[in-house]
Amino acid sequence: MSDEGSQKILLGVSGGIAAYKTPELVRRLVERCAAVQVVMTAAAASFVTPLSLQAVSGRPVRTALLAPEAEAGMDHIALARWADHILLAPATAHLIARLAHGLADDLLTTLVLATTAPVSIAPAMNQQMWQHPATAANVQVLARRGCRLLGPADGEQACGETGPGRMLEPAEIAAALLPGPSAQPKSALANVPVLITAGPTREAIDPVRYVGNRSSGKMGYALAAALARAGARVTLVSGPSALPCPVSVTRVRAESAADMHAAVMDRIADCAIFVAAAAVADYRPADPMPTKLKKDADSLTLKLVRNPDILTAVAALPDKPFTVGFAAETDAVEAMARAKLERKGLDMIAANEVGGAVGGFEADDNALLVLWPGGRRALPLQPKPALATALTQLIAERYAASASG
């Protein structure tokens, strides 16, 4: 098979449950015109068969370091030189540890030592294992050596726990490794500049205290990731959030509503779509103290003043982008949200009921009722990443309709 004109990717698969996604990952890489050679660790074969990976990559999968028939063709040094890029996905905690220590006890780790090609790592493991200081230290060692880290994502795990450690989706990994258009059908969002706000804001009381809210940023970050997967050029203006920046997204940090307002207004002229997913504080302390407030008095009254409404400000621009707002309502969700859509002059609003048993700020699942002038669609309760993909499709549809109409 000729590799001419292709990016030659050596995909190293180690033994984690996410290995079942690697046939899909190979397909996504091939869609982006890559030639893919798969190398598996012994444990990986418990999760995905070499035959499946051979079928999608079109090449025999390599597993053993000293297999005479394979070494007679392309030996492990030739294989290390062949690769333009080494991608390790999924990379288990064990593989990461072996790489950090420079072990060469199987074909995959030997190749990583023998190559001069860039190495990217898509970790996948239980969240506790990912957060263990040993793993964190190993990852740092690899990062210092120039390895590129792709993920992990945050979310529900195969073990039933929730947290950081999920392997990024195959499409995200492929897009991060080989940016540029894939051979997939063209999305209405391809190359469209999108600005999105996410997370909470913090309004300073003094240098150490603030008024804040319970937003985790999960919905906004999931939406930024889904928009980027759909091909949009995404800038995420984020309030304080511990979430990692999604792949292929440019993140700008903002602390307060005023910071977020300024960050949005500085960039909005270049954007075709604006999505306001942040939980912006409506009020801020009128006179933040320059030094730490002492507990001298028995009571304290905090005077609050209104913050600028970023969404309203964007929707009022003479050359406004396609503008999407969120609405958190406790009752009469549809009526309240439709009134907000009209009052703020939005193109679309995604409303959810808060204060009930399901969905909302810190939850992993959510449901949305999406409204636009003359239409509505209910997106049922589901994990936020899936919901974000469904909302992105709807944004793409409505944006395309508005652009052609």
Ligand code: CTP
């Ligand atoms: N929003 C914003 N800037 C603010 C406040 C809100 O951009 N200062 C955006 C949010 O990101 C969200 C939408 O406005 O997209 C809805 O916010 P919400 O607080 O639910 O509604 P309000 O319009 O503030 O009305 P109310 O609080 O009275 O329901």
